Amino acid sequence: QLQLVESGGGLVQPGGSLRLSCAASGFTLDGYAIGWFRLAPGNERDRVFWRERVSCISSSGDYTAYADFVKGRFTISRDNAENTVYLQMTNLKPEDTAVYYCAVRRDLCQQDPQSFPSWGQRTQVTVSS
Numbered sequence: 001q002l003q004l005v006e007s008g009g010g011l012v013q014p015g016g017s018l019r020l021s022c023a024a025s026g027f028t029l030d031g032y033a034i035g036w037f038r039l040a041p042g043n044e045r046d047r048v049f050w051r052e053r054v055s056c057i058s059s060s061g062d063y064t065a066y067a068d069f070v071k072g073r074f075t076i077s078r079d080n081a082e083n084t085v086y087l088q089m090t091n092l093k094p095e096d097t098a099v100y101y102c103a104v105r106r107d108l109c110q111q112d113p114q115s116f117p118s119w120g121q122r123t124q125v126t127v128s129s
Contacts, residue, residue: 001026002118004102009123012092016127020087022102022120033058033109034078034085035116038098038125048113051101055087056109065109069095092127099124 008020022034037051055076056065064076075088085102100123103116110116 004104004118004120006100006102006120006123009100009125011126011128013129014092014094014127016092017088017090018092018125020089020100020102020123020125022085022087024083024104028080029078029083029085029104030080031059031106032104033107034076035103035105035109035113036076036085036087037101037103037113037116038096039101039122040095040098046099048116048119051113053111053113054100057085058109059107063109089125092125094127097125097127 003025005023008018012018033056035056036054038054039046039051043050054067054070055074057076057078061078073091078085101119103119105116
């Protein structure tokens with residue numbers, strides 16, 4: 001059974017850092033692009049199309065993409081041997097507060113969250129003093 005499990009979220013002060021992990025089980029991440037998405041507070045209903053892409057890494061790892069609002073602060077990486085993808089988040093801001101999801105699709109990154117068929121269960125990130 002294909003499963004993605006996020007971890008690493010929590011409460012952090014502004015300027016702090018967190019590293020999110022997305023561990024896959026039941027399949028290998030090799031051959032899949034992995035995206036990190038987030039849904040900001042205030043969305044009463046969690047719909048896939050409301051989730052905004054934060055970052056993505058291609059199946060080969062050669063291509064990475066970042067939303068403008070995280071460029072220079074977040075870094076995505078993958079460890080196929082560990083079957084895990086990471087999102088290193090630094091210089092966190094209160095506006096980064098959200099639930100974060102990882103998701104996978106074959107091969108290439110796409111902007112549209114609806115093009116990602118498989119999702120993890122989410123992890124909460126709260127940035128507050």
